Amino acid sequence: MPNTSYDALIIGSGQAGNPLATTLADAGQRVVLVEENLLGGSCINYGCTPTKAMLASAERAHQLRTAGDYGLQPVKPAVDMAAVVARKNHIVQAMREGVRSNLTQERQGITVLHGQATFVGPRTVRVALAGGETQRLTAKKVFINTGTRAAIPDIEGLQDVPFLTTTQLLDLPEVPEHLLILGGGYIGLEFSQMYRRFGSRVTIIEAGRQLLEREDDDACQALTEVLEAEGVEIVLGAEVRRVSRSEAGVFTLTAHTATGERRLRGTHLLVATGRVPNTDTLGLDQAGVQLDEKGYIQVNARLETTVRGVYALGDVHGGPQFTHISYDDYRVVRANLLHRGPRRSARQRPLPYCVFTEPQLGRIGLNEQQAREQGIAYRVATLPVSTIGRARQTGRTTGFWKVLVGEDDRLLGATVLCAEGGEIMSMFQLIMAGRLKYEQLQNMVLAHPTWAEGLNNVFRELQKPELKA
Template sequence: MMQMAADEVVVEEYDLVVLGSGEGSKFVAWTQARQGKRVAVIEQRWVGGSCPNIACLPSKNLIQSAKVASYFSRAAEFGIETAGYKVKMGGVIQRKRGMVKGLVDIHLRNFETSGAELVLGHGVFVEPRLIEVKLNTGGVRRLRGTDVLIGTGTHARVETIPGLAAAKPLTHIDALELETLPEHLIVLGGGYIGLEFAQALRRLGSRVTVVERNGSLLHREDADVTAGLQGLFDEEGIEVILHATVESVLGTSGEGVAVRYLQGGEEKTLEGTHLMVALGRTPNTKGIGLELAGVDLDERGYVKVNARLETTAPHTWALGDVTGNPQFTHVAFDDFRVVRDNLAGGDHVTTGRQVPFVMFTDPELARIGLSEAEAKAKGISYRLFRIPMAAVLRTRTLSETRGFMKALVGEDDRILGITVFGVDGGEIMSAVQIAMLAGLPYTTLRDAVLAHPTLMEGLVVLFSSTPVVVKPD
């Protein structure tokens, strides 16, 4: 049914209107549409959201190309003679673009087959549950939903450092489109995104410097993790500047930049050809009329939601990064399950879920559950099992022995957490996560008959090692 608004723009009625086509949003839309609901999804640019277009999958595609390049540089180690190799960034980027196109095509087919309508344009709330869309092709539509779902995500934060915005720094989006390799890339930020790109572009041939305001890379992780990352970057020739407060930036990224920073009370200057910002994320909540929709924001600008992912406005939901929950695609997918169930009358909540993370450096860093620092802060006693990755025999066949794995086990023999800094760390961590979800004691993994030689077999070695008992102070 359609109604005429006062300005004679047709108001189109839907069971569900979704703002943003990211991970959680698209699955809610497709599921509802397949159930016979009338659903519209408003997307300004990235069909399917950031993950298949400009984030998770494209960045891992680039990282894989960089890993292949690293194998070429190590060819002699494997008994292979080469006359040298050359990285062609155009080819690297074309491989990435081909993958992205295939993923977008899959998304378009899913919209078509599910019956969810994809509306390309910029959506703004004009009143509760009513969104006006300025179409990319011109014109305006107004869509009203019995329910509305907000999934507008986040974007890279460019801090108000003098000269930074004027320098036109790269974000992760721009870095994934570089057809010419930077001569010297300066990365501001020592978090996930900055470290992944720093290593990848170093392996592809750039000189890279990481500037971090804190005293270590990934400063919230345990000391052995941050030390391992520092050692990795030292080994690969990536310069790391710690305790550095950026004061100003001169120049333009791609032409030449000078970063002025304070370190230990001394002002210093770092010069490079390109500058990348990886200083965190900002929610996409400005300028979309949330105040007219009755949707409140928290002090950081994220959409306020309860454990059911309901906003402060009736029949208005939000999920994914825009809610301020952990900013991972797998969290957004679980958010989809929460909203799906609650739209059907259930009472599914986000509380108590285990959230794993993997940083796709090489070797990977993966963790689920408690770190040592978190356990100590909570006053939890634990037994610490720890082995070097070299103790896992499969790593020796791969010539990938760098790193370690460690697990925290509680007094009831349940696994409290595991950290893997090693080859395929995400896969190893996921196996332990399944055991944790099942509430299995660590002895189940210790006594399992696992195939030899595999990386998973390392869990037998880990949990057969002699633990250190750690009690709260």
């Protein structure tokens, strides 16, 4: 078994590991990157890229059906699901090849190995290569970027039926007749609207009292109404206790609800109940790397694990699981290892995110629930999207903007449920980064007619929040 030494060993080709590999190589270091599955990580292969590509197809189908609202003849689209999947695959493959080219053709000093890495010491791993050979690698520094996979709940009968994860559903070449979605988080919501627009009956089954448990009640209620208006059935407060499948291929979910037992039936079942870290096969105990109770790697503010010289980046160390946070993990490590100047921390950084339903739900900073929990005084204002000229002109009037302002007249956070909600949320993020006071936005000259004009008006009715009993 060959024993090879490198300056840096990166396990996992994700949104933190790939740019780190090229940056370290450009700095003159010898880098080896080990990937067990596909180059590009979850975002490119079964996360953001394929999901948003297929959401775009679903949006086109919705536009054809609703063309009558704009004075055009509506059309019932004939959805060619195999073609939708093929388009998605073409986009994914191009991005995957871009990663491969960047790592293997455009940079010297990077070795890419396909295989499973297992620690046999603090900074030593054994790699079982795809071809059957084995290599032993040692490095001055090791970076773990192995991500997460779908969490499968412990429900009677679930392991005995052919349920789908999001990865498998994205490759399904036909439109499900009736898709059951177990889980009401942002993944479940995006897939529910997507497949409803493709023509499926869709039922979301959620154990909690509302969708998107971390959001304020008004945002959850508004999104619930949006989905229900499109024909998505939503069952809340439903604890699924048993899953079965008949000989005819019909799934039955037996759930306990506040009104008694309920049985939900469908032709396909998507399990979207969260993620678990890919740490169980890494042999981290051999390295001395400590995990938390859920299997995530424990790290400090510099993303270093309990073993000196071993780092964890991306979803595998827990916390918010977003591509942009993983990429910022790369920037934290890059700054602390390669740049002179103040240390960069992975703590207390902005957390923007967006749920890509239509309308989108964009979030930055604090919402009301978080401000109350932290005891932070705030004023709040809500602007119905229907009051924005651009919304009326385009017919995209569903949703609202909500802003929280602190005692210093600066923005604490924003919730944007709106067409292009992610882009508008990013404007609020820039406002917060620039520490502008809300009065400056009220008096700013903004081009007409744009969505941004809402910045002139959203703060108009600022008031203290109502006290909740």
